[in-house]
Amino acid sequence: MLTSIPGNWIACKDCDLLLERVATPPGGKALCPRCENPLYQHREQGIERTLALAITGLLLFIPANLLPVMSLQLIGQETSTTIYEGSLVLFREGLYWTALLVFSASVVIPLCKLLLMLFVSGYLYLERSSPLLPYAMRYYHHIDEWGMLEVYMLSVLVAVVKLKGMASVIPDVGLYCFIGLLLVTTLMSSLLDQDDVWEQIEHSQGRNPA
Amino acid sequence: MQTTTARDLGLIRCETCGKLAFDVDHDGYQEHYPRCHGHMHMRATNSLARTWSLLITAAILYIPANVLPIMTVTYFGSGSPDTIMSGIIQLLQIGSYPVAAVIFIASILVPLLKMVALLILLLSVQFKWMLDDRQRTRMYRAVELVGRWSMLDMFVIALLVALVNYGSIAHIVSGPGATAFGSVVVLTMLAATTFDARLIWDKERTDD
Numbered sequence: 461m462l463t464s465i466p467g468n469w470i471a472c473k474d475c476d477l478l479l480e481r482v483a484t485p486p487g488g489k490a491l492c493p494r495c496e497n498p499l500y501q502h503r504e505q506g507i508e509r510t511l512a513l514a515i516t517g518l519l520l521f522i523p524a525n526l527l528p529v530m531s532l533q534l535i536g537q538e539t540s541t542t543i544y545e546g547s548l549v550l551f552r553e554g555l556y557w558t559a560l561l562v563f564s565a566s567v568v569i570p571l572c573k574l575l576l577m578l579f580v581s582g583y584l585y586l587e588r589s590s591p592l593l594p595y596a597m598r599y600y601h602h603i604d605e606w607g608m609l610e611v612y613m614l615s616v617l618v619a620v621v622k623l624k625g626m627a628s629v630i631p632d633v634g635l636y637c638f639i640g641l642l643l644v645t646t647l648m649s650s651l652l653d654q655d656d657v658w659e660q661i662e663h664s665q666g667r668n669p670a
Numbered sequence: 671m672q673t674t675t676a677r678d679l680g681l682i683r684c685e686t687c688g689k690l691a692f693d694v695d696h697d698g699y700q701e702h703y704p705r706c707h708g709h710m711h712m713r714a715t716n717s718l719a720r721t722w723s724l725l726i727t728a729a730i731l732y733i734p735a736n737v738l739p740i741m742t743v744t745y746f747g748s749g750s751p752d753t754i755m756s757g758i759i760q761l762l763q764i765g766s767y768p769v770a771a772v773i774f775i776a777s778i779l780v781p782l783l784k785m786v787a788l789l790i791l792l793l794s795v796q797f798k799w800m801l802d803d804r805q806r807t808r809m810y811r812a813v814e815l816v817g818r819w820s821m822l823d824m825f826v827i828a829l830l831v832a833l834v835n836y837g838s839i840a841h842i843v844s845g846p847g848a849t850a851f852g853s854v855v856v857l858t859m860l861a862a863t864t865f866d867a868r869l870i871w872d873k874e875r876t877d878d
Contacts (some may be wrong), residue, residue, distance in 0.1 A: 462679055465690050471676035471683040472748040474807050494861045495671070495807040495871070534840055539833055546828025553831065554808045555844050558852045562828045565821060605814075605859070607873050608821050614772070614824030621769040622761070622830065625839060626745060644776070658687040662705045665712045 466483045472497055472615065503653045507660070511581035513648040522643040525567060526594040527634030529616065532626035542634060543567060543612070551604045569607040570645060577648060589664040597661060601654070675871070682710045718796060721865040725788050728857035731850045733779065738834050738847035741827050753847060754778060754823060773847065776822040777851070784820075784858050787813050795869045803870050810867045815863055822847065822856045830863035 468481040475495040484502040492499055528540035547563035553612050576596045583590055616638075620629045676683050681690045682700055686708035691700055698712030714720075737750030752760070754777050761770035787809050794801050827848050834842040 461680075462692075465681065465692070469681075469690055470688065471681065471690055473683070473688070474676055474810070475803075476683065477871075477873040478676050478679065485821065491713060495804055495867075497807070497811070501761055523820075530829075530833065534836055537836060539831035541829060546832040547827070549831045549835075550828055550844055550848075553844050557850055558824065558827075558844065558848050561821075561852045562824055566828075591797065594687075598706050598708055601686050604714075605818065605863075606817065607826075609819050611819055611821045612825045615829060617821050618769055618826050619829040620832070622757075623768050624766075624829065626834070629804065639856040642764075653865040656707060658689070662811070664743055665705075 465466060466525065472501065473500065473559050493624070500655050503651060503656065505657050506651065506653045507584050507611070508582050509651050510577055510648060510657075511585050513644050513651070514574055514578040514581055518578060518639050520576060520644060521571060524634055524637035524641045527637060528632040529638055530632050531630045531633040532623060533630065540632060543638070565606060566612045569603050571607050572640075573600060573602060573607050573645065574648075577652075580661070583595040584660050584664060586614060587664070591665075593661045593664065594641040597654075597657060604649070607645070609638075609645055613639070613642050674792035677712055677867075677872075682712050684708055696767075704745045712830070713850070713868060713872075714864060717864055717866040717869060718792060721788065721792055721816050721861050722797065724857050724861035724864060725785060728781075728861065730853050732785070735847055735851035735854050736778075738850060740823065740851060741830065741842055741844050742845040743834075743840075743842050744838070747838065749841075751845060753765065773823065773826075776819045780816050780820050781854055781858060784813050784817055785860070788858070788861055791865060806870050807867055808862055810862075810870070812867065813862050817859045819856070820858075821852075824852050827862065 466480075470479050470481050471477065471494040472479065472495060474497040475492060477492060477494045479499070481500070482490070484500070486502055486504070489501045490499040491497065498612050524656070525543050526670070528542050531538050531540040544563065544567050547559045550559035550562060570624050576599060579595060580600070583593055616635065621632075676690060680696065682691050682693050682698070683690055684706060687706035688703055691710060693712060700710040736754055739753055740757070742749055742751045746805060750756075754773075758770050758774050758778075761767075761773065790801075791806060791810060791813075793799065794806065794869050828846050830842045833842050
């Protein structure tokens with residue numbers, strides 16, 4: 461009978477197959493032999509990269525959200541909108557639930573993801589420990605799929621085409637910051653090695669708190 | 671092929687941090703895993719029942735989402751409420767075929783295919799249909815991956831209502847269809863999350 465779990469044992473998320481973790485070559489990716497689910501990937505300097513991207517992302521987040529993303533010109537008048545303004549208008553029109561949904565997916569959750577990653581990678585990079593690290597990483601894991609900046613980007617393009625016949629649409633400074641933010645957050649999510657972060661969090665729990 | 675699952679050895683995989691632990695009291699549940707302070711479940715609790723209820727609610731809301739107007743565009747006095755489909759037809763009329771295709775895929779095809787896929791997954795697990803397990807897992811992963819793109823139309827509405835605000839000359843207001851559609855997107859995403867893909871493979875255990 462099994463008395464202790466070998467450290468290199470893992471189970472597939474999608475089919476529960478028990479496997480032994482083996483080293484992957486640089487750039488290599490391990491797939492589950494039974495259901496082809498990606499298990500883990502080889503990554504280097506994960507924490508530094510994550511920290512750098514989280515800081516860059518937060519810096520870009522401010523102009524991307526405060527500056528107008530696009531302007532519309534019609535009969536000599538110009539209107540412009542920022543990312544959060546759309547949700548505000550929806551809220552004023554009484555579609556509270558829709559406004560909340562749009563606001564969360566385009567502003568709140570991307571911001572929370574950046575802040576949580578800054579916290580986790582910052583602490584791990586400085587080799588400090590905090591009892592809150594596991595919670596931060598757990599919340600990140602749960603809200604991950606609800607941040608939808610890339611979908612928002614596509615919707616900007618769609619909106620431009622829809623308005624083409626009605627008025628002239630001009631992309632604004634905020635849009636360029638937003639594109640930068642999108643690239644940074646996408647890189648951050650795809651380069652993040654969650655297994656490695658958990659490994660390091662577990663390791664850091666033995667150290668004295670900062 | 672070796673097919674020992676974690677469950678076969680009485681192990682639970684933590685769904686948050688991926689670590690394995692013993693199912694000490696053999697009830698398929700362990701509280702507070704020390705590494706991530708998460709609860710651990712051998713299999714997601716009431717996975718099928720939860721997914722069924724979310725899916726059925728989404729399917730019901732799919733009707734108002736498509737029938738009710740998602741927004742009303744008023745341009746030089748004349749305005750007409752737009753549903754998702756009529757918006758796509760208008761895009762076709764002005765010749766924006768690629769954009770019309772994108773919205774058709776994101777707003778009509780993806781939610782529909784997603785619900786059908788979840789329905790097949792639920793039925794096949796519930797009634798133990800002999801379908802290819804690998805194909806079904808692939809289908810599940812596709813559902814998980816594309817679901818978010820249906821939010822596209824919600825963001826478009828938010829952008830348009832904020833931008834087009836010229837009083838009687840040009841004005842766009844949102845409609846109740848948007849709420850229904852947003853709910854469909856969220857409910858199907860939740861349904862994909864509550865469905866435990868491991869259930870697809872579990873039946874092997876009862877065979878031997």
